[in-house]
Amino acid sequence: MTSTMNNFDEETICQEDGYPYYPVVIIGAGESGIAMGWRLKEKLGFSHFRIFDRQSGVGGTWWINRYPSVACDVPAALYSYSFAPFYTSKSLYPSGPDFVKYLVDVAAKYQLKDNIQLNADVSKLRWLDAEALWEVTVNHLVPGIGDLSAVDRKMRTETLGERSVYISSQIFRAKVVVSCAGILVEPNDWPPDIPGRDVFRGEIFHSARWREDVNFKDKDVVVVGTGCSAAQVVPSLFEEPYEARSVTQLMRTPPWVMPRLEEPFGKVNYARYAPTVLHYLPFLGYIYRISLYILVEIIWLTVFQQKNKKWRSKLESTTLARTYSLIPEEYHDMMTPRYSYGCKRRIFDKLWLQSMHRSNFLLTTQPMIRLEPNGIILGSPPSPSRASTSTPTNTKANILGKKKEDYLPASIIVVANGFSATRFLHPLTVYGRSNMSLHDVWRDRGAPQAYMGTAVHGFPNFFMLTGPNTANGHSSLITSSENTAGYIGRIIRPILSGEATVVEVKLDAETKWTRDVQSELQGTVFQNGGCRSWYQDAEGVNSTMYP
Numbered sequence: 001m002t003s004t005m006n007n008f009d010e011e012t013i014c015q016e017d018g019y020p021y022y023p024v025v026i027i028g029a030g031e032s033g034i035a036m037g038w039r040l041k042e043k044l045g046f047s048h049f050r051i052f053d054r055q056s057g058v059g060g061t062w063w064i065n066r067y068p069s070v071a072c073d074v075p076a077a078l079y080s081y082s083f084a085p086f087y088t089s090k091s092l093y094p095s096g097p098d099f100v101k102y103l104v105d106v107a108a109k110y111q112l113k114d115n116i117q118l119n120a121d122v123s124k125l126r127w128l129d130a131e132a133l134w135e136v137t138v139n140h141l142v143p144g145i146g147d148l149s150a151v152d153r154k155m156r157t158e159t160l161g162e163r164s165v166y167i168s169s170q171i172f173r174a175k176v177v178v179s180c181a182g183i184l185v186e187p188n189d190w191p192p193d194i195p196g197r198d199v200f201r202g203e204i205f206h207s208a209r210w211r212e213d214v215n216f217k218d219k220d221v222v223v224v225g226t227g228c229s230a231a232q233v234v235p236s237l238f239e240e241p242y243e244a245r246s247v248t249q250l251m252r253t254p255p256w257v258m259p260r261l262e263e264p265f266g267k268v269n270y271a272r273y274a275p276t277v278l279h280y281l282p283f284l285g286y287i288y289r290i291s292l293y294i295l296v297e298i299i300w301l302t303v304f305q306q307k308n309k310k311w312r313s314k315l316e317s318t319t320l321a322r323t324y325s326l327i328p329e330e331y332h333d334m335m336t337p338r339y340s341y342g343c344k345r346r347i348f349d350k351l352w353l354q355s356m357h358r359s360n361f362l363l364t365t366q367p368m369i370r371l372e373p374n375g376i377i378l379g380s381p382p383s384p385s386r387a388s389t390s391t392p393t394n395t396k397a398n399i400l401g402k403k404k405e406d407y408l409p410a411s412i413i414v415v416a417n418g419f420s421a422t423r424f425l426h427p428l429t430v431y432g433r434s435n436m437s438l439h440d441v442w443r444d445r446g447a448p449q450a451y452m453g454t455a456v457h458g459f460p461n462f463f464m465l466t467g468p469n470t471a472n473g474h475s476s477l478i479t480s481s482e483n484t485a486g487y488i489g490r491i492i493r494p495i496l497s498g499e500a501t502v503v504e505v506k507l508d509a510e511t512k513w514t515r516d517v518q519s520e521l522q523g524t525v526f527q528n529g530g531c532r533s534w535y536q537d538a539e540g541v542n543s544t545m546y547p
Helices: 010-014 031-043 096-109 150-160 228-236 267-280 282-304 309-326 351-355 438-444 477-496 507-521
Strands: 019-027 049-052 120-128 133-141 166-179 203-206 220-224 246-250 361-364 368-372 375-379 405-409 412-415 429-431 462-464
Touching: 019 031, 019 133, 019 477, 031 049, 031 096, 031 477, 049 120, 166 477, 220 228, 228 246, 228 351, 267 282, 282 309, 309 351, 429 438, 462 477
Parallel strands: 019 049, 019 166, 120 429, 166 462, 203 412, 220 246, 220 412, 246 361
Antiparallel strands: 120 133, 133 166, 368 375, 375 405
């Protein structure tokens, strides 16, 4: 650990013009918040900071996503911190609860838990130019209410009153604010163009806000979406304790589905012996970590670059062949992507594809038209793509759709339609110099942007760990977060040591960085792979991925 940098005496730390004061405020106690806290405490020797999180537990998106079979789709050896590698996982891909435990253990090991305040929602930041400080408004929530989405909290406030959500509000002041709010935080709303939610008699909830109190047994379940979460949820609905009578999955476009790596010597033997072996021989885990990193970088260079059509075509052919071998023939055409591999988020799975053989499973591309008290009205399926290589037949896959509208019985609707990934920092409001709103600035500049994905002109001493264009799509986000935390640590070090008062990026540097990023994205499948994904906003601007 480096020598301590705490030049702030206790009186200054506690109060600033009568307001509670922390030199550094971190928003979010997920993996990036823990990475930033570790950087401050272990590398900068600075412990006077506060991590606020509105949820009731540590872990961010891993804490709140509790749907059945939730798991990482990147092996733990790579999807973990370099300073605390997760080599001792009982499986290559740890479950959500296992990964939450890992994050909690890391926070405890590096004594970060005392810096974390849960059920505390940072709702507004305002830059005080004269004082060169941030005014931080924190709403203290009724325990557990922060686990609800912003929309649900608002509805609860309107129906049950503010006291059902908020205990009190408090204003802090801080020299530096670091947002570690994740991308996959706020679930997408119910589609606004689908009427009837108010008349539907069953249960509707998002996969990211799973309802353990709902009884699935012998119920007709509809899952909206075929992304990563939906692919993990569906196979579990046939098993205990759910045992649904039927599961119908509504799909707009098919995903590319990849196999997961298999545990050496089998799952049982790996779970029994690997944690012990890797605990005492961690260099084996390190070799595996580096090997995975090299592998995904090779894939990035050879497949995700738009120009490498030959490499990508080979991978697409083998991937489709595997998919066809695992699903009923009647779904082959429906499950054939008409866009480049990697354009959308890939799914790493096998159980979902195999579950399509169940007699009580139905996959359909018919769109929802409206809800009725005990079911859903579906419209006609979209016309087959011109790229289609086969003609759909009259099978279970498209037995619906013979009329302009079809009725689908439904008792439970699980909405797995993703997150508001392009609404960075939502619902937090940030006001910088001249009382400029960050969201207004981004709107005026065409889309969210930040220098190195971390800093915005006009918002001094404010930084983001998972800001615009910081996601990678092929590797570990934790590696990116850890690297960004190191970069931010170097930037704010002069502020914490008293050598500087304000750090602010120049507009021309931010603009050039953004222009270069967008230019480089044009050469990737993320932007020109023939699809529309959650990486892009409504105008097609990609402020999510790093090229």
